[in-house]
Amino acid sequence: MLSIIVPVLNEARNIPVLHDEIRAVMNVIGKEHEIIFIDDGSEDDTLETIKNLGSRHVRYISFSRNFGKESAIIAGLGKARGEAAVIMDGDLQHPPSMIAEMNAHFEAGYDQVIAKRNRSGEPLMKRIPANLFYRVMNSTSTVRLVDGEGDFRLISRKVVDAILLLSENNRFSKGIFEWVGFGKKVVEFNHVGRTNGKSGFNPFKLFDYAVDGISAYNHRPLRICFHLGLVVLLISLAYILYIFVNILIYGVDEPGYFTIIASLLLLGSVQLFSLGIIGEYVGRIYIETKNRPNFIITEESDSEPLEKDDLH
Numbered sequence: 001m002l003s004i005i006v007p008v009l010n011e012a013r014n015i016p017v018l019h020d021e022i023r024a025v026m027n028v029i030g031k032e033h034e035i036i037f038i039d040d041g042s043e044d045d046t047l048e049t050i051k052n053l054g055s056r057h058v059r060y061i062s063f064s065r066n067f068g069k070e071s072a073i074i075a076g077l078g079k080a081r082g083e084a085a086v087i088m089d090g091d092l093q094h095p096p097s098m099i100a101e102m103n104a105h106f107e108a109g110y111d112q113v114i115a116k117r118n119r120s121g122e123p124l125m126k127r128i129p130a131n132l133f134y135r136v137m138n139s140t141s142t143v144r145l146v147d148g149e150g151d152f153r154l155i156s157r158k159v160v161d162a163i164l165l166l167s168e169n170n171r172f173s174k175g176i177f178e179w180v181g182f183g184k185k186v187v188e189f190n191h192v193g194r195t196n197g198k199s200g201f202n203p204f205k206l207f208d209y210a211v212d213g214i215s216a217y218n219h220r221p222l223r224i225c226f227h228l229g230l231v232v233l234l235i236s237l238a239y240i241l242y243i244f245v246n247i248l249i250y251g252v253d254e255p256g257y258f259t260i261i262a263s264l265l266l267l268g269s270v271q272l273f274s275l276g277i278i279g280e281y282v283g284r285i286y287i288e289t290k291n292r293p294n295f296i297i298t299e300e301s302d303s304e305p306l307e308k309d310d311l312h
């Protein structure tokens, strides 16, 4: 059986279409399946729409508020009963037709089949920051992320269980998928624009997401700020020595307003930068020690077993 996991935030208009498309594809593949919708604190009638689908293949989880797509994915994986799970967006930007190809590679023995999106159709406003993020992420981190390889993927039961074992509070799924390893296969699809509803991510949310990703996987940024501090210290020492020697040879120079301001600003900014990075990690430790759950469920579909003849 295949579990299809769809985190949804205000997607009432997309859900019926998505559901029909998934059902059509699954009928062609002829495999038993369940579609798990995770309502991530929607404010429209997303939950009602899910219930109204009235399909035995549909199961759902409803969060008490918006906990984020990452938490929704983890909740869905926890509920999944399939031998493999497909994670996909609920806004029709991840074409359900890809599931057939992904399933074929899974049956050929791959544990992770990644549907990679090419960004060609996307606006520059989104491509440039995305590019920057992948550069910073990959140069500071031990896990390698590839642009376009997002959450749209099929993972085997082995990978699902491995991911559920990680008990971190901050779950940056893109990184976790890479971190757990296993045999990977990449298939490509073209970027599809959103037709209904609007993106749940604004620039601020995306920036936070990027910082989460970068700091969740390594301590290298801490090391970078240490290096930076060291370099600035050496430069300052050399400069002080230079002035000192100058004074010894030529006598006291004119009071240098510029140099004082410059060094003040430089040192101040390096200190703030370093403090910020340290703060990022301290905050992370704080959150982890509280050991709060990733999400709170208000409502959930019952988990009746599927019936064989329900596949039509």
Ligand code: UDP
Residues within 6 Å of the ligand: 006, 007, 008, 009, 010, 011, 040, 066, 067, 068, 069, 072, 088, 089, 090, 091, 093, 198, 199, 200, 201
């Ligand atoms: N989503 C969610 N919680 C959030 C934001 C988004 O469950 O806090 C869902 C959303 O409904 C969609 C998927 O995650 O199914 C991808 O979100 P979106 O389309 O907003 O992201 P984008 O495609 O703009 O990166």
Ligand code: MG
Residues within 6 Å of the ligand: 089, 091, 093, 194, 199
């Ligand atoms: Mg989208």
